[in-house]
Amino acid sequence: MIMATHHMKSTHFDNVDIDEKANDVARKIVASDAELAKRMKFETHDVMKLRERLGEYDCIFLAALVGMKKEEKIKIIGHIGKYMKEGSVLLVRSAKGARAFLYPVVEEHDLRGFELLTIFHPNNEVINSVVLVRKPTF
Template sequence: MASLQESNFDSPVPAELLIARVMQIHASICKLESLRPSKQVNSLFTHLVNLCTLPSSIDISALPQEVQLMRESLINLCGRAEGLLELEFSTFSIQILCPINNLNLFPYYGNYVKLASLEYKILSENGVVQPKKVAFIGSGPLPLTSIIMAIHHMKSTHFDNFDIDEQANNVARQIVATDGELEKRMKFMTRDIMEVREKLEEYDCIFLAALVGMNKEEKVKIIGHVRKYMKEGGILLVRSAKGARAFLYPVVEEDDLLGFEVLSIYHPTNEVINSVVLVRKP
């Protein structure tokens, strides 16, 4: 069982096997003294990510209660570990010359490049090519999506990054400040998005990060709030997860998007983890 993630599966991994292995990793993560990046922490989360991106036909909604509770706990642990990894990397990178040029040293940088490229393709196919103003909710200490989008895809767009954590914004601001052109187009705001109202009308397109709203109720509440205050005809891009990837990130179903017109739902089958759901406010 231990070598499950090393095997090269063409056929889906049996659900019981996958769940057993995920529960085993969860138990090991729970025993850690800290979730800060370390050899042990990195190894456990790498195994978990590799495991959850294997082909599998697991139905998350059909899991027994104890597995559902473990999954909620795991998503929280993943979120905290991801935040600490980003913070450590960002804090380190602002001490070196031109951090913007060294972002590719971040362990999951390649995933972000693929995800941003995919999201831009989906946006373009739905008529969003060079939006004037974009909001990114939950940008964190390492706002890779905004940076990659701004440099490679939306080259004239203005980005407002919202995060509830002032420390995260301070570090992100310092990274962007090392690139004059980028700094002109990128702002960081420390706000709880549930308290942002009229300002949401300014954006042609709003991104909702996967870890904003860690459980179903919170996520639905946030999506409803954004829908209420965003402009008519505005686009919302929500990151979700499907199958075993839902052990890493919360799932957004079509029923959670009431009042929106669903334009596109994309579930990756490569190493990209997040599903992409694109909706429009009528």
């Protein structure tokens, strides 16, 4: 929501969650901002079941706990990487240090086949690190 409100002010977001209840809560939160609500859709799907659809986006944000364990997360990243559009960007949330007790750590070597753009580890109250990669254009 912070990105959509303050940085990507005209971007449309398709938010996917496997849990309909999570989407219901998210819809209610976003409904308080009419402008934002127009740009936010919430759909219930398992990301592992989406294929061609993933090729429609310029940028995909993968939430921290989509894949609770590292092996599961790597599998999900591989699936997204297979179907996302060439040249599009994937933002993966990771963790460093003691924060790795809470969230799976994704490192550069877990992102084979992608071009690494940046890794950012915050040192303030923000918990998640961010790894930004691009699917190469062949």
